[in-house]
Amino acid sequence: MGRYDLALVGFGGVNRALAELISHKEDHLAKELGLALRVVAITDLRAGSLVDIEGIDLTPLLAVEPGELSFAGLAGGSADPRNEWVIREVPADIVVEATFTNPIDGEPAFSHVRWALESGKHVCTTNKGPVALAGRALKRLAAERSVSFEFEGSVLSGTPVLRTAGRMFGGLDITGVQGIMNGTSNYILGRLEEGIELSAALAEAQELGYAEADPTADIEGHDVQLKVMILANEVLGADLRREDVFCEGISAITPQEVRDATSKGLRWKLVGSATRHEDGRVDARVAPLALPAHHPLAGISGPVNAVAFHTDLLGTVTVCGPGAGRVETAYALLSDIIAIHQRHADRDTAATRPVLKETHRG
Ligand code: HSE
Numbered sequence: 001m002g003r004y005d006l007a008l009v010g011f012g013g014v015n016r017a018l019a020e021l022i023s024h025k026e027d028h029l030a031k032e033l034g035l036a037l038r039v040v041a042i043t044d045l046r047a048g049s050l051v052d053i054e055g056i057d058l059t060p061l062l063a064v065e066p067g068e069l070s071f072a073g074l075a076g077g078s079a080d081p082r083n084e085w086v087i088r089e090v091p092a093d094i095v096v097e098a099t100f101t102n103p104i105d106g107e108p109a110f111s112h113v114r115w116a117l118e119s120g121k122h123v124c125t126t127n128k129g130p131v132a133l134a135g136r137a138l139k140r141l142a143a144e145r146s147v148s149f150e151f152e153g154s155v156l157s158g159t160p161v162l163r164t165a166g167r168m169f170g171g172l173d174i175t176g177v178q179g180i181m182n183g184t185s186n187y188i189l190g191r192l193e194e195g196i197e198l199s200a201a202l203a204e205a206q207e208l209g210y211a212e213a214d215p216t217a218d219i220e221g222h223d224v225q226l227k228v229m230i231l232a233n234e235v236l237g238a239d240l241r242r243e244d245v246f247c248e249g250i251s252a253i254t255p256q257e258v259r260d261a262t263s264k265g266l267r268w269k270l271v272g273s274a275t276r277h278e279d280g281r282v283d284a285r286v287a288p289l290a291l292p293a294h295h296p297l298a299g300i301s302g303p304v305n306a307v308a309f310h311t312d313l314l315g316t317v318t319v320c321g322p323g324a325g326r327v328e329t330a331y332a333l334l335s336d337i338i339a340i341h342q343r344h345a346d347r348d349t350a351a352t353r354p355v356l357k358e359t360h361r362g
Contacts, residue, residue: 002341003036005053007092007121009083009112010099011044013209014126014153016066017330018096019058025334035341041090045099047071048079051090083108087115094340096333097125100213103222103242106130110138117141117149122344124336126153126329132226133242135233148340153332155227156181156305159321160335165235165309173312174235176275181227183210183303183324184218185250185270190301192258193267198251210303210324221249221286224272228284231307232274238282240274246285253288266290267298 006022008015022029022037029035038055048071050056061069071077087095095116099109106129113130116123117138125131130138131151142149155161156179165174180186184205191201202219205211210218217223225247232238232245250270261268269291274284291298296318300306305323308316322328 001030001034001036002345003038004093004337004341005038005040005055005091006337007041007043007086007090007095007116008039009043009087009095009097011042011047011069012066012098012100013326014098014329014333015042015096016062017326018098018333020062021327021330021334023058023062033338033341035338037337040092041086042071043081043083043086044069044071045081048077049082049086050074050078051076051086053091083112084115087112087121088119092121094122094124094337096337097123097127097130098329098333099127101127101129101217101223101226103129103132103217103226106133110134113138113149114141117145117147120145120147122148122150122340124148124150124153124333124340126151126157126332128154128223128226128230132229132233135230136239148343150336150339151230152335152339153329155230156307156319156321156323157325157329158331158335159305159319159323159328161231161307161319162234163335163339164319169309169311169317172314174276174309175312176273176310177228177231177235177307178271178273178297178310179224179227179231179307180269180297180300180305181224181272181307181323182218182221182270183305183322184212184215185221185224186300186305187303188219189250189253189258189268189270192253192255193262195255195259197255205303208303209326219249219251221247221270221272224270224286228272228274228286231272232282232284235309236274236276236282237280238274238276238284240282240284244284246287248287250288261290265293267293269297269300271297 050071072079306320
């Protein structure tokens with residue numbers, strides 16, 4: 001049995017959903033995968049921090065409404081998130097980072113990931129910022145410390161786009177990728193086709209939990225820009241910065257344009273794409289396109305996302321599935337944990353590591 005102690009950084013929708021999955025799927029994970037997971041620390045901007053190296057009882061925490069949760073006053077709890085101390089000092093095997101994405105410098109998530117890797121802990125994250133802006137450096141740091149840095153959920157939540165490309169496309173030459181990678185904008189474009197105004201459609205997408213905390217990133221394409229950078233860097237071997245990726249969102253598209261396109265058999269989609277040229281140069285862009293019905297991305301509707309890989313031997317291979325949602329994104333983290341387990345099963349984990357005595361502070 002592989003036993004892993006987890007430190008959850010951020011306890012919003014995604015890491016709460018992961019805690020629920022860990023609780024509900026305990027038997028399944030043990031029987032099917034030989035995996036036992038225990039949460040030993042949680043930090044959160046609003047709730048504070050909670051540490052119990054014997055394993056936190058998640059049930060009472062999950063019974064409290066998210067906005068009302070506070071760790072202050074609990075044994076091992078504090079109103080202070082104590083992020084750096086928890087990440088560096090609490091003896092966890094895996095740090096699970098699910099705080100908000102900052103597209104400018106990737107902070108504070110970049111520091112969370114760096115502290116964990118420097119401390120010799122595996123990291124999984126759903127956070128696009130550190131992966132898009134500093135993925136290469138963080139992967140180098142992980143390799144130096146012989147730990148894993150996993151980030152499947154940074155693109156298309158739990159739909160395994162990165163792992164499919166990384167593990168299943170051996171021997172193929174991938175020349176380009178094209179994707180619908182933002183559920184909010186795709187949902188809105190679909191609602192515009194049905195005659196709903198953009199502001200009302202956005203409110204629906206927020207209500208359904210697809211939109212970012214600041215939906216500007218969804219509407220103006222910046223969310224897709226980061227995902228295109230991650231795909232281009234991971235799949236096409238590029239090293240793109242944000243300013244290398246042209247970005248236009250859907251805010252200028254009018255309901256009339258959407259209806260006109262529909263009458264001609266076209267569908268507006270916000271498409272992120274990256275192409276590798278023969279000299280190795282990679283071009284990437286995000287822009288709305290009116291796609292003909294036969295295009296592999298034209299039929300992708302609502303919050304569903306898809307990525308089409310252009311390959312030398314198979315032509316176009318398209319992976320589609322959910323691109324957002326708390327459970328779907330939590331599954332990405334679970335898939336990362338499983339990947340870590342499969343890669344490091346023979347290494348030191350909670351099952352074998354000596355217990356540190358000094359784990360609580362203040
Ligand atoms: N706001 C994003 C979307 C969530 O709508 O797809 C995942 O990045």
